[in-house]
Amino acid sequence: MTYCFHVGICLCLVLFQTTVMPYFHLFDRFYDLLAPFVIYLSLFQSLRQSIPVILFFGFLMDSLSGGPFGLYLTTYIWLFIGVKWIITFLHVGDSFLLPFIVAAGVLLQNCIFIGTIAISEPGTQSLSAAISMVTVQVLWAIFTGPIFLMVFNYSHGKWNKWLEKVFAKVNS
Amino acid sequence: MVMIVGVIVLIAVNIILLSVSNRRYLSYYGPGRIAISLVAPFQEAVSSSIRFVRDIWGHYFFLVKAAQENDNFKKALSHAVEINNLHKELKLSNVRLRSLLNFRKTIIDKVIAAEVISKDPSPWFKTIMIDKGKDDSVKKGVAVVMPEGIVGQVTEVSTHYSKVLLIIDQNSAVDGLVQRNRARGIIKGGSADRCLFKYVLRKNDVAVGDTVVSSGLDGVFPKGLPVGHVSGVIKPNSGIFQEVSVTPYVDFEKLEEVLVVLNHKKHKF
Numbered sequence: 001m002t003y004c005f006h007v008g009i010c011l012c013l014v015l016f017q018t019t020v021m022p023y024f025h026l027f028d029r030f031y032d033l034l035a036p037f038v039i040y041l042s043l044f045q046s047l048r049q050s051i052p053v054i055l056f057f058g059f060l061m062d063s064l065s066g067g068p069f070g071l072y073l074t075t076y077i078w079l080f081i082g083v084k085w086i087i088t089f090l091h092v093g094d095s096f097l098l099p100f101i102v103a104a105g106v107l108l109q110n111c112i113f114i115g116t117i118a119i120s121e122p123g124t125q126s127l128s129a130a131i132s133m134v135t136v137q138v139l140w141a142i143f144t145g146p147i148f149l150m151v152f153n154y155s156h157g158k159w160n161k162w163l164e165k166v167f168a169k170v171n172s
Numbered sequence: 173m174v175m176i177v178g179v180i181v182l183i184a185v186n187i188i189l190l191s192v193s194n195r196r197y198l199s200y201y202g203p204g205r206i207a208i209s210l211v212a213p214f215q216e217a218v219s220s221s222i223r224f225v226r227d228i229w230g231h232y233f234f235l236v237k238a239a240q241e242n243d244n245f246k247k248a249l250s251h252a253v254e255i256n257n258l259h260k261e262l263k264l265s266n267v268r269l270r271s272l273l274n275f276r277k278t279i280i281d282k283v284i285a286a287e288v289i290s291k292d293p294s295p296w297f298k299t300i301m302i303d304k305g306k307d308d309s310v311k312k313g314v315a316v317v318m319p320e321g322i323v324g325q326v327t328e329v330s331t332h333y334s335k336v337l338l339i340i341d342q343n344s345a346v347d348g349l350v351q352r353n354r355a356r357g358i359i360k361g362g363s364a365d366r367c368l369f370k371y372v373l374r375k376n377d378v379a380v381g382d383t384v385v386s387s388g389l390d391g392v393f394p395k396g397l398p399v400g401h402v403s404g405v406i407k408p409n410s411g412i413f414q415e416v417s418v419t420p421y422v423d424f425e426k427l428e429e430v431l432v433v434l435n436h437k438k439h440k441f
Binding site for chain 1: 186187189190191193194204205206207208210211214215218219222289290291292293294295296297298299301327328335337338341342343362363364425
């Protein structure tokens with residue numbers, strides 16, 4: 001059932017990102033919405049519950065994007081590993097750290113993207129445009145990232161409570 | 173120590189896999205097709221809903237604005253009719269001149285209209301998804317155009333949907349010509365929704381404002397389609413090429429409908 005919740009949330013995020021957000025120019029340089037979800041999985045969910053979702057949505061995003069196949073999968077896996085490593089010495093319950101963790105995640109994702117573009121098509125991206133894009137995305141992540149994390153956590157809690165009620169009714 | 177070596181090996185394997193995947197684009201029967209078939213219907217539904225709401229808003233709540241626009245459109249229409257008559261005359265004279273020069277009759281390619289249902293999830297890559305696929309005779313590699321100019325090329329096809337690589341993506345390349353003096357080069361995607369007109373010889377006179385059209389030599393895009401206008405020229409002191417930037421005529425931010433060229437006849441060399 002947790003998988004259903006994760007898949008539902010991710011699907012909504014993908015649809016919002018590819019169909020609704022392009023209508024608003026304000027979000028032209030918004031970060032990948034699945035990045036905070038991957039961070040949420042690595043912070044609050046177990047390895048068994050996270051890995052299948054990450055693999056599935058990495059594959060899905062690679063199919064929808066114009067980048068080389070495996071790029072999103074790569075970024076999500078490294079993001080997951082990176083955050084898992086960070087929480088071994090940082091206290092995740094401290095909500096003060098959340099904006100910086102999301103920002104670092106978005107920065108890591110962009111670094112992998114830029115690295116891939118630099119290897120495959122050197123000289124096509126201007127340095128100033130790349131820096132401007134990454135800066136805007138990181139700023140968005142600092143201010144909105146923790147909100148996403150809290151919404152995911154809250155929704156998951158509500159989902160679990162609703163499921164408990166449903167099962168209790170079915171059993172009685 | 174073992175962990176550091178492990179991480180280095182992982183990174184190396186990762187880079188190699190990405191390089192291989194980047195060089196060999198997945199086939200049309202690849203797993204990407206399944207994912208597109210899974211997500212695209214939802215994307216189409218959401219896009220249709222947004223358009224429906226927007227149309228209601230436009231039709232019923234902005235009638236006053238529509239009336240004003242109507243007056244403006246009537247004026248614009250009368251102006252367009254004049255221009256149209258002029259174009260008809262030019263077309264007739266063009267036909268006469270072509271026959272005089274014994275030019276081969278132009279074959280009009282079959283096109284199909286498609287609606288844009290979603291855009292690339294990443295701002296680093298420029299692709300769109302359209303609602304026409306294999307069932308509508310769309311094939312991998314065919315050209316996608318607009319009346320304003322070239323849009324891109326189909327890179328992946330599923331049963332009812334296709335992915336289009338826009339000309340502003342860094343992976344895109346179109347063989348082009350400067351309309352005025354036929355200087356040749358390759359139009360590649362650049363940053364900030366612009367293109368780079370690469371490999372244009374330094375000796376060629378290219379000026380800001382020149383129109384760049386497709387040459388047709390790439391075998392993908394029909395010859396003579398407008399691509400954009402030259403927005404910047406840098407002639408370095410050394411080297412054999414000049415740096416030319418091109419602003420496309422197509423506004424990729426407002427792309428809603430496109431035309432897919434189905435039976436473009438490729439030139440034989």
